[in-house]
Amino acid sequence: MSQDNQRPLILVTNDDGITAGGIRNLIEVAREFGEVCVVAPDSPQSGMGHAITVHDILRLTKVRDEEGVEEYSCTGTPVDCVKLAIYRVLDRKPDLLLSGINHGANYSINVIYSGTMSAAVEGAVEGIPSIGFSLLNHSAEADFAASKDVVRKVVRSALKNGIPKSTCLNVNIPKVSAEEIKGIRICRQARASWRDDFQPRQDPSGKTYYWITGEFVNPDKGDDTDVWALDHNYVSIVPVQFDLTAHHAMAELNEWGYDT
Amino acid sequence: MSQDNQRPLILVTNDDGITAGGIRNLIEVAREFGEVCVVAPDSPQSGMGHAITVHDILRLTKVRDEEGVEEYSCTGTPVDCVKLAIYRVLDRKPDLLLSGINHGANYSINVIYSGTMSAAVEGAVEGIPSIGFSLLNHSAEADFAASKDVVRKVVRSALKNGIPKSTCLNVNIPKVSAEEIKGIRICRQARASWRDDFQPRQDPSGKTYYWITGEFVNPDKGDDTDVWALDHNYVSIVPVQFDLTAHHAMAELNEWGYDT
Numbered sequence: 001m002s003q004d005n006q007r008p009l010i011l012v013t014n015d016d017g018i019t020a021g022g023i024r025n026l027i028e029v030a031r032e033f034g035e036v037c038v039v040a041p042d043s044p045q046s047g048m049g050h051a052i053t054v055h056d057i058l059r060l061t062k063v064r065d066e067e068g069v070e071e072y073s074c075t076g077t078p079v080d081c082v083k084l085a086i087y088r089v090l091d092r093k094p095d096l097l098l099s100g101i102n103h104g105a106n107y108s109i110n111v112i113y114s115g116t117m118s119a120a121v122e123g124a125v126e127g128i129p130s131i132g133f134s135l136l137n138h139s140a141e142a143d144f145a146a147s148k149d150v151v152r153k154v155v156r157s158a159l160k161n162g163i164p165k166s167t168c169l170n171v172n173i174p175k176v177s178a179e180e181i182k183g184i185r186i187c188r189q190a191r192a193s194w195r196d197d198f199q200p201r202q203d204p205s206g207k208t209y210y211w212i213t214g215e216f217v218n219p220d221k222g223d224d225t226d227v228w229a230l231d232h233n234y235v236s237i238v239p240v241q242f243d244l245t246a247h248h249a250m251a252e253l254n255e256w257g258y259d260t
Numbered sequence: 261m262s263q264d265n266q267r268p269l270i271l272v273t274n275d276d277g278i279t280a281g282g283i284r285n286l287i288e289v290a291r292e293f294g295e296v297c298v299v300a301p302d303s304p305q306s307g308m309g310h311a312i313t314v315h316d317i318l319r320l321t322k323v324r325d326e327e328g329v330e331e332y333s334c335t336g337t338p339v340d341c342v343k344l345a346i347y348r349v350l351d352r353k354p355d356l357l358l359s360g361i362n363h364g365a366n367y368s369i370n371v372i373y374s375g376t377m378s379a380a381v382e383g384a385v386e387g388i389p390s391i392g393f394s395l396l397n398h399s400a401e402a403d404f405a406a407s408k409d410v411v412r413k414v415v416r417s418a419l420k421n422g423i424p425k426s427t428c429l430n431v432n433i434p435k436v437s438a439e440e441i442k443g444i445r446i447c448r449q450a451r452a453s454w455r456d457d458f459q460p461r462q463d464p465s466g467k468t469y470y471w472i473t474g475e476f477v478n479p480d481k482g483d484d485t486d487v488w489a490l491d492h493n494y495v496s497i498v499p500v501q502f503d504l505t506a507h508h509a510m511a512e513l514n515e516w517g518y519d520t
Contacts, residue, residue, distance in 0.1 A: 049339070088470070118310075239506040
């Protein structure tokens with residue numbers, strides 16, 4: 001990377017793979033703000049959550065080296081990409097980590113399954129201001145024009161204000177035009193989950209295998225949730241933490257008297 | 261499974277694979293308390309975090325069917341195992357989910373990388389009282405005698421008291437004899453992280469690949485943490501939540517004035 005430290009150093013990754021439209025658009029916007037280093041998976045890694053590769057090897061290949069932008073493709077998970085970038089590729093700590101733009105929603109409970117968001121969480125663990133972006137459109141040909149405006153606004157603010165300590169931001173963008181987006185709302189994660197289904201199929205030898213499918217079920221009707229905001233054409237931003245301690249539950253557990 | 265609903269139905273899984281010593285010991289203890297259904301990975305899945313299998317098929321094989329215990333091995337991740345158990349294998353909701361006993365620590369930030377703990381978190385998402393157990397001993401030949409006593413104590417309490425709403429329990433057990441264990445402490449997750457390293461090696465064709473390694477760094481000296489408890493020969497129990505919203509950070513973000 002250039003040693004021009006006047007400009008912010010921005011690390012970019014995703015979970016849809018380095019060739020996905022979402023990350024290509026994110027890289028374009030990131031270049032407006034600083035020096036860009038991309039370390040992203042060489043294949044789709046959706047649903048990989050916070051997985052790291054401990055039982056297999058990792059490979060890293062430089063695929064682009066231009067003024068202001070370097071790109072590496074990696075055989076690992078999104079979290080592997082972040083770790084490799086920090087501990088192997090970069091010679092200084094990035095000023096910002098951007099993950100996405102994911103092809104598909106990462107609101108509510110999806111934050112824990114999402115490779116895109118887990119990469120941002122890993123950045124936060126490392127003390128890097130980190131933001132994950134997701135567009136509510138699964139299509140490989142999704143239009144990211146409105147998303148790019150949102151990324152610009154959020155990145156500008158993050159470079160000016162930083163990110164609240166020990167958090168990262170989960171930004172979801174509704175599938176509407178820029179004009180239809182009503183604004184940005186700071187939200188909590190809706191209390192929702194998946195009612196999963198496993199489609200059984202037969203392989204040529206007659207043995208059964210399964211594909212996971214499922215239905216997102218949201219009984220949480222609060223107007224302060226990410227799901228509500230997106231349903232009403234707002235961009236949702238949820239601050240996400242990696243301290244999973246349920247502090248409020250500690251008193252109840254202490255009453256159980258394990259040692260008596 | 262037997263339709264004898266008098267006894268609790270206990271779902272057992274892990275991330276070290278269905279043949280690991282830890283899960284074999286956990287199954288033995290679980291049988292003392294109820295009907296047991298095991299759905300566990302057919303291969304080691306350490307570090308898989310909350311990964312689910314969306315780009316590949318899943319296979320499920322019944323490997324044991326005896327009075328009071330059924331076992332299935334699964335090609336997927338620990339979270340896949342929990343989902344398959346709930347939505348494909350079991351005909352009623354389990355009364356308890358037990359994950360482990362993991363060969364190695366899952367304290368502090370390791371909770372987010374751990375397949376063992378992610379399985380327990382998935383159980384909590386599904387509203388099942390869920391507990392992950394880990395012994396601070398990576399050895400395949402680890403002695404689980406003291407751990408079994410701990411499991412008995414915690415399971416007895418969970419069947420009596422339940423688990424605090426929307427949480428699961430992360431139980432770590434020090435690598436000492438039962439006599440040396442000083443007791444059980446309810447803890448918060450220590451604020452620590454990994455300083456990763458990637459060992460470069462050359463394959464036979466001369467190309468570089470990497471193995472992840474690293475050093476656990478804990479600057480958090482609080483005596484209310486899981487790391488402190490384990491260092492002092494206590495069993496640590498951290499209540500773990502899946503609402504990742506950093507509620508305390510929402511006010512700060514609202515001051516940023518995105519829409520001005």
